Amino acid sequence: MEQExxxxxxxxxxxxxxxxxxxxxxxxxxxxxxxxxxxxxxxxQMGETGRIDNYPGFPxxxxxxDLTMQMQEQCTRFGVDFVNEGLVASDLAAAPKRLETAxxxxxxxxxxxxxxxxxxxxxxxGEAEFAGRGVSYCATCDGNFFRGKTVxxxxxxxxxxxxxxxxxxxCETVHLVHRRDRLRATAAEQHRIAAIDNVVFxxxxxxxxxxxxxxxxxxxxxxxxxxxxxxxxxxxxxxxAVGKVPNTDVFAGQLPLDEAGYVVADESxxxxxxxxxxAGDVRAKRLRQVATAVGDGANAAEVAAEWLAS
Ligand code: NAP
Numbered sequence: 001m002e003q004e005x006x007x008x009x010x011x012x013x014x015x016x017x018x019x020x021x022x023x024x025x026x027x028x029x030x031x032x033x034x035x036x037x038x039x040x041x042x043x044x045q046m047g048e049t050g051r052i053d054n055y056p057g058f059p060x061x062x063x064x065x066d067l068t069m070q071m072q073e074q075c076t077r078f079g080v081d082f083v084n085e086g087l088v089a090s091d092l093a094a095a096p097k098r099l100e101t102a103x104x105x106x107x108x109x110x111x112x113x114x115x116x117x118x119x120x121x122x123x124x125x126g127e128a129e130f131a132g133r134g135v136s137y138c139a140t141c142d143g144n145f146f147r148g149k150t151v152x153x154x155x156x157x158x159x160x161x162x163x164x165x166x167x168x169x170x171c172e173t174v175h176l177v178h179r180r181d182r183l184r185a186t187a188a189e190q191h192r193i194a195a196i197d198n199v200v201f202x203x204x205x206x207x208x209x210x211x212x213x214x215x216x217x218x219x220x221x222x223x224x225x226x227x228x229x230x231x232x233x234x235x236x237x238x239x240x241a242v243g244k245v246p247n248t249d250v251f252a253g254q255l256p257l258d259e260a261g262y263v264v265a266d267e268s269x270x271x272x273x274x275x276x277x278x279a280g281d282v283r284a285k286r287l288r289q290v291a292t293a294v295g296d297g298a299n300a301a302e303v304a305a306e307w308l309a310s
Contacts, residue, residue: 012108017044019280020114022297039086043068117244126210134217269300
């Protein structure tokens with residue numbers, strides 16, 4: 001429910017992925033007034049995931065979209081306000097803290113940062129030119145456009161493995177290009193992918209260029225990291241899955257970050273900035289999953305409520 005009038009809250013949650021939605025739910029249930037600011041659709045990466053098999057309670061898996069809608073509905077039931085606008089500026093040191101969107105300035109006594117991450121770019125020729133015209137960063141969003149075609153997935157983590165598994169079900173052939181001699185995806189994902197016969201591995205290979213023809217991707221050129229030999233792979237799409245970059249630009253200079261740009265906090269999400277807490281993938285931590293994001297969100301709301309009461 002978008003509220004036009006109100007701009008002052010006990011807690012502002014920035015980001016409506018599983019961490020932000022859980023933080024909002026817990027804060028609202030603790031009796032605090034809560035607004036969630038989100039520039040895009042709620043759900044974050046969870047919302048874009050076709051089927052989530054490792055979130056407990058759903059023996060047949062659950063669609064990320066459905067899980068998002070249910071989490072948001074639960075928040076709304078406890079009085080959380082949602083504002084579909086991104087932050088353009090913030091002052092986290094002020095009291096109350098100030099959060100500016102394109103149309104309004106919100107004030108909050110505490111802020112929970114749950115802004116997640118965005119996809120890292122490869123930075124090769126053709127990538128930006130063909131973005132949205134065959135270059136994609138979301139297999140479950142765009143895979144269906146390439147049903148029955150030959151596609152490429154670049155990367156060696158869990159996202160690349162999950163993308164290749166998903167695309168292999170709907171595409172003729174999936175070429176998986178990774179710069180090392182082995183994937184870093186979990187053993188379970190590697191086991192699944194090894195059993196699929198229309199996934200072709202190109203290990204120890206990097207992407208040199210993404211090629212196009214008539215305004216759309218026609219293939220790519222890969223290069224062997226040891227020999228430098230190049231090879232053309234004709235393909236209709238390139239799904240880039242080479243990791244994530246934390247969304248912290250709007251808080252530049254205001255939060256303690258680690259060398260990769262993730263927000264440093266204790267395990268409950270307490271940062272060194274009084275009244276600012278962090279939850280989910282944007283936090284420096286080991287495992288980034290829906291299950292760990294919701295745990296982070298609950299903890300951050302709890303410590304925020306304690307801080308507000310102190
Ligand atoms: P990730 O684990 O960081 O893996 C990124 C991959 O991209 C790595 O294999 C990396 O290579 C490669 N890479 C990075 N920069 C590159 C470049 N410039 N050119 C070529 N390759 C490059 O990222 P992710 O797979 O997106 O996963 C992010 C987080 O979400 C992880 O914590 C992951 O476990 C989690 N996740 C979990 C699931 C699941 O459990 N089902 C699904 C999706 C994501 P190197 O191996 O050489 O570093």
